[in-house]
Amino acid sequence: MNNPSTSAPSTRTRIRRLPELANYERHALYEIIDQSYVCHIAFNDGESTHCMPTACWRQDDYLYIHGSNGGRLTKTLLAGAQVSIAITHIDGLVLARSAFSHTMNYRSAVIYGVFEAVEGNINKMAAMDTFMDKIAEGRKTEARPGNDKELAATSVLRISLAEAATKISNTNPVDKEEDLDLPVWAGVLPMSVKHGEPIHMENGAIATPDYVTHWQKSV
Amino acid sequence: MNNPSTSAPSTRTRIRRLPELANYERHALYEIIDQSYVCHIAFNDGESTHCMPTACWRQDDYLYIHGSNGGRLTKTLLAGAQVSIAITHIDGLVLARSAFSHTMNYRSAVIYGVFEAVEGNINKMAAMDTFMDKIAEGRKTEARPGNDKELAATSVLRISLAEAATKISNTNPVDKEEDLDLPVWAGVLPMSVKHGEPIHMENGAIATPDYVTHWQKSV
Numbered sequence: 053m054n055n056p057s058t059s060a061p062s063t064r065t066r067i068r069r070l071p072e073l074a075n076y077e078r079h080a081l082y083e084i085i086d087q088s089y090v091c092h093i094a095f096n097d098g099e100s101t102h103c104m105p106t107a108c109w110r111q112d113d114y115l116y117i118h119g120s121n122g123g124r125l126t127k128t129l130l131a132g133a134q135v136s137i138a139i140t141h142i143d144g145l146v147l148a149r150s151a152f153s154h155t156m157n158y159r160s161a162v163i164y165g166v167f168e169a170v171e172g173n174i175n176k177m178a179a180m181d182t183f184m185d186k187i188a189e190g191r192k193t194e195a196r197p198g199n200d201k202e203l204a205a206t207s208v209l210r211i212s213l214a215e216a217a218t219k220i221s222n223t224n225p226v227d228k229e230e231d232l233d234l235p236v237w238a239g240v241l242p243m244s245v246k247h248g249e250p251i252h253m254e255n256g257a258i259a260t261p262d263y264v265t266h267w268q269k270s271v
Numbered sequence: 272m273n274n275p276s277t278s279a280p281s282t283r284t285r286i287r288r289l290p291e292l293a294n295y296e297r298h299a300l301y302e303i304i305d306q307s308y309v310c311h312i313a314f315n316d317g318e319s320t321h322c323m324p325t326a327c328w329r330q331d332d333y334l335y336i337h338g339s340n341g342g343r344l345t346k347t348l349l350a351g352a353q354v355s356i357a358i359t360h361i362d363g364l365v366l367a368r369s370a371f372s373h374t375m376n377y378r379s380a381v382i383y384g385v386f387e388a389v390e391g392n393i394n395k396m397a398a399m400d401t402f403m404d405k406i407a408e409g410r411k412t413e414a415r416p417g418n419d420k421e422l423a424a425t426s427v428l429r430i431s432l433a434e435a436a437t438k439i440s441n442t443n444p445v446d447k448e449e450d451l452d453l454p455v456w457a458g459v460l461p462m463s464v465k466h467g468e469p470i471h472m473e474n475g476a477i478a479t480p481d482y483v484t485h486w487q488k489s490v
Contacts, residue, residue, distance in 0.1 A: 064319055089364070089375060089462075092357050094313030094322035100283055101320055103313035103355040105379050136322040138311050144467070145308070145406050147483075150415040151399065152425070154406060156308060160324050180370065187364050187373060194455050196369035206371065225472060236413050237477050241486050242467030243308075248363070251459040253444060258456050264366075267460050 064164055065217035078113075080218045084161040085110045086186070087245075088139045091117070093125070095133040108139070109183045114210040115163060116170070116179050126207045129167040135211070137163040144243050148225035149236040157223060157240065163216040170208040173200070179208045188263040247271050283383055284436035297332075299437045303380040304329045305405070306464075307358045310336070312344070314352040327358070328402045333429040334382060335389070335398050345426045348386040354430065356382040363462050367444035368455040376442060376459065382435040389427040392419065398427045407482040466490050 085091075091108040094101065104125055106117050115137065119126040129135065143157040170179050177198065184192040198206070225238045250264045263270075304310075310327040313320065323344055325336050334356065338345040348354065362376040389398050396417065403411040417425070444457045469483045482489075 064321075089361050090359050090377070092311035092313075092322055092359070094311075094320050094355070096315055096320050100383065101313050101315050101353055101355050102283075103311055103322060103357040103381060105357050105359040105377070107375060134320055136313070136320050138322040138324050140309050140311070140324040142308050147407060147410070148414070150417075150421075151403060151411065152417045152421040154403070154414070156326060158309070158324070162322060164319065184370060184373070188366060188460075191366070192370065195367070195373070196450055196453055196455065198369075198371045202369075202371040224470070231415055234415055235477055236415065237480050237483060238472040239483065240470040241407075241483070242470065244465045244467060246463045246465030246490075248461030248463060251443070251461065253457040258454055261456050264456060264458065264460070271465075 061217070062164065062215050065162065065215055077218070080159070080220060081161050081213060081216055082110060084139055084141065084159050084218055085115060087141060089186075091115065091137050091139045093117070093129075094136040094138070095125075095128055097124070097128045097133065107183075108137075109186045110213075111179065111182045111210075113213045115213060116183065116208060116210045117167075118180065118183070118206055118208045121205055121207050123207075126209070129209055130169055130207065132166055134166060135164070137211070142243055143222065145241040146223060146225050147237065147239055147241065149227045149231045149234045149238050153225065153227050153231070155221065155223070155225075157221050157242075159218065159220045159222075161216060161218045163211065163213060165211045165215050167209040167211045170210055173203050176203055176206070176208045179210070180206075188261070190263060191261065194261065245271055280436070281383070281434050284381065284434055296437070299378070299439060300380050300432060300435055301329060303358055303360065303378050303437055304334060306360060308405075310334065310356050310358045312336070312348075313355040313357070314344075314347055316343070316347045316352065326402075327356075328405045329432075330398065330401045330429075332432045334432060335402065335427060335429045336386075337399065337402070337425055337427045340424055340426050342426075345428065348428055349388055349426070351385055353385060354383070356430070361462055362441065364460040365442060365444050366456065366458055366460065368446045368450045368453045368457050372444065372446050372450070374440065374442070376440050376461075378437065378439045380435060380437045382430060382432060384430045384434050386428040386430045389429055392422050395422055395425070395427045398429070399425075407480070409482065410480065413480065464490055
């Protein structure tokens with residue numbers, strides 16, 4: 053289940069802890085990003101180091117975020133701050149027979165680099181359309197599109213995924229030999245994302261789109 | 272549903288964007304931490320800014336993490352690095368009638384400060400017991416406890432929650448007046464954590480603890 057590759061793209065993306073869990077494969081990285089609606093961005097603004105959650109999406113080999121032009125995050129990132137971005141999915145609690153052998157199953161990605169602005173309304177709109185497709189495929193043709201004023205007030209930023217590493221743990225409990233016969237339950241308590249029943253604002257006056265109808269079945 | 276208070280504990284925990292969503296109440300902060308198994312820690316090691324996911328738990332007004340003594344994260348944090356820690360729950364996608372009015376419902380916490388070591392085997396063990404209670408209440412009396420060697424190889428760190436802020440968005444779609452009559456579905460697609468069917472390693476030879484039996488019903 054773990055699929056380490058033989059090389060990391062940089063010294064700081066080399067996994068130091070549990071290197072056998074490292075997985076530098078692109079498809080794993082893409083899946084971790086594509087399944088998450090939020091990333092955590094670490095940056096230093098010259099005074100403090102910050103960790104900020106923000107919505108994210110991916111196109112090709114870039115991670116995208118957006119924000120208002122006047123926001124601190126946007127301004128600091130576009131000033132060239134070096135960032136580290138982490139995305140983590142917790143897939144389960146792994147209960148071993150001894151306390152210190154307990155662990156979690158997870159999939160995480162860490163990305164290093166510097167953001168760049170997506171320039172021009174056509175490029176910004178294309179990036180925002182990709183974001184909308186992630187939220188609800190097809191909705192970009194239904195919702196009122198952003199107008200020039202809305203687009204002008206919004207910054208779209210992207211960062212290359214060239215310097216990224218993933219770490220995946222997907223394991224059953226592993227106990228020391230001498231603990232295996234202890235009368236202690238061992239196993240995995242799985243966790244995942246649940247989609248709840250959609251909340252309709254429309255009282256049936258407007259046809260329900262497929263992505264709403266299928267929301268609860270889509271995970 | 273949003274419950275802003277009138278003051279933030281420091282300049283950097285004052286919410287700049289959407290200040291009406293700020294919520295400095297302790298109980299909200301505690302709940303956000305207690306419902307998450309992972310936090311993201313931003314720190315600078317003198318060369319780069321990093322964002323690292325790690326397991327976390329809370330006792331009283333402290334957030335706790337643990338790691339191996341030799342790990343980079345542990346060493347850097349105990350050297351006094353200023354950190355920013357974020358925890359985020361995504362509760363739903365909010366689909367408005369216009370593209371740029373889409374948003375998400377979420378609960379997030381950001382904590383600033385410096386970690387300190389939890390010293391002494393008794394204190395370390397007590398902290399790890401609290402972690403075990405978070406994972407599975409009562410299991411600390413069943414699993415083999417850590418021995419001196421295991422405890423000695425593990426660092427337990429804690430950080431005060433004195434400088435922390437929470438931000439909570441729990442809203443239905445909000446559209447501009449002129450968009451309200453557009454023939455576009457609007458509503459909320461809720462998301463939460465799902466507990467899956469426990470994976471048993473024991474083939475029924477060992478009684479199933481209550482926290483395993485009730486796992487799927489517990490969220």
